[in-house]
Amino acid sequence: MSQSSExxxxxxxxxxxxxxxxKAARADMFIEFLRRYDAETFYLVGDIVDGxxxxxxxxxxxxxxxxxxxxxxxxxxxxRIVYIPGNHDEFLRSFPGQHFGGVEVRQNDVHVTADGRRFLVMHGDEFDIVVRNARLIAYLGDWAYDAAIALNVVFNTIRRKLGFPYWSFSSWAKLKVKNAVSFIGAFEEALAGEAERRDCVxxxxxxxxxxxxxxxxxxxxxxxxxxxESLTAVAEHFDGxxxxxxxxxxxxxxxxxxxVLRLPVQPQRQAKTTSEAA
Incomplete structure (x- = not known):
């Protein structure tokens, strides 16, 4: 990945x-991302707006x-911008096929890469058993994640003063909770199975x-x-x-x-001449 800002x-x-x-959204960072990266097609894969x-x-x-x-x-x-709603912006799921300012809303989609591979594109909450079967627990979990994000700011301020690098407590906590009830593994397996069922790779x-x-x-x-937190995206190159x-x-x-570039350059010490040494 090029480190250039071009x-x-x-x-x-x-x-x-x-x-x-x-308040946890890193909108400033996403704007910077949009300045640096462009594409023929953008997929907004859910929870873009937090309803x-x-x-x-x-x-x-x-x-x-x-x-x-x-x-x-x-x-x-x-x-081309395709918006696939998630559970936090599920109000848009009432408008499949509609266009808003050039943005197309879809429940899910099948994307074909440049090299001909078929990918199922969906937010994924449909396969989260907590969101599907226990909405109250999902809301409580969402509140707990907000609290963890706030705690993360304080936690890393202290770590920075002590000379330690950044470490995401909130990300660790969320993964630990989900792992405790096998959510992530079941989520990934269910989505992989759905892709296979729809004849996608x-x-x-x-x-x-x-x-x-x-x-x-x-x-x-x-x-x-x-x-x-993670500030990540997936990009498809023109070869797929x-x-x-x-x-x-x-x-x-x-x-x-x-x-490193701003560090002052130390002047080299010149060797004394024979006369100066005398």
């Missing part, structure tokens, strides 16, 4: 779980509006905020991650190759390189 264009970009309307949090309390700063405007601007310039999804690109039981499992872009790592590497 714009780069792909055939397709898949992003999910931006959670606009949430659950907006119902509890309204939070919509200018940066969140800027994300919407930038996406609509891309649509006006000819980019793989599935591209979001929902669990855990970026992944790997083979699973003979099926290509691709998770786009999120824009709350899929790449997981870890934008946070790119920004960190650029910051490190820039810091």
């Amino acid at each position: 714009s780069k264009t792909f055939r397709t970009i898949f992003v999910s779980d931006i959670h606009l309307g949430s 659950w949090r907006l119902k509890r309390s309204w939070h919509w700063p200018q940066s969140h509006n800027d994300v919407v405007q930038k996406l609509l601007r891309k649509a006006r310039k000819g980019t 793989g599935v591209i999804c979001g929902h669990i905020h855990h970026a992944e690109l790997r083979a699973l039981s003979g099926v290509e499992y691709v998770n786009t991650g999120d824009w709350v 190759r899929l790449e997981l872009i870890r934008f946070a790592d790119i920004l960190r590497d650029e910051h490190t390189a820039a810091t």
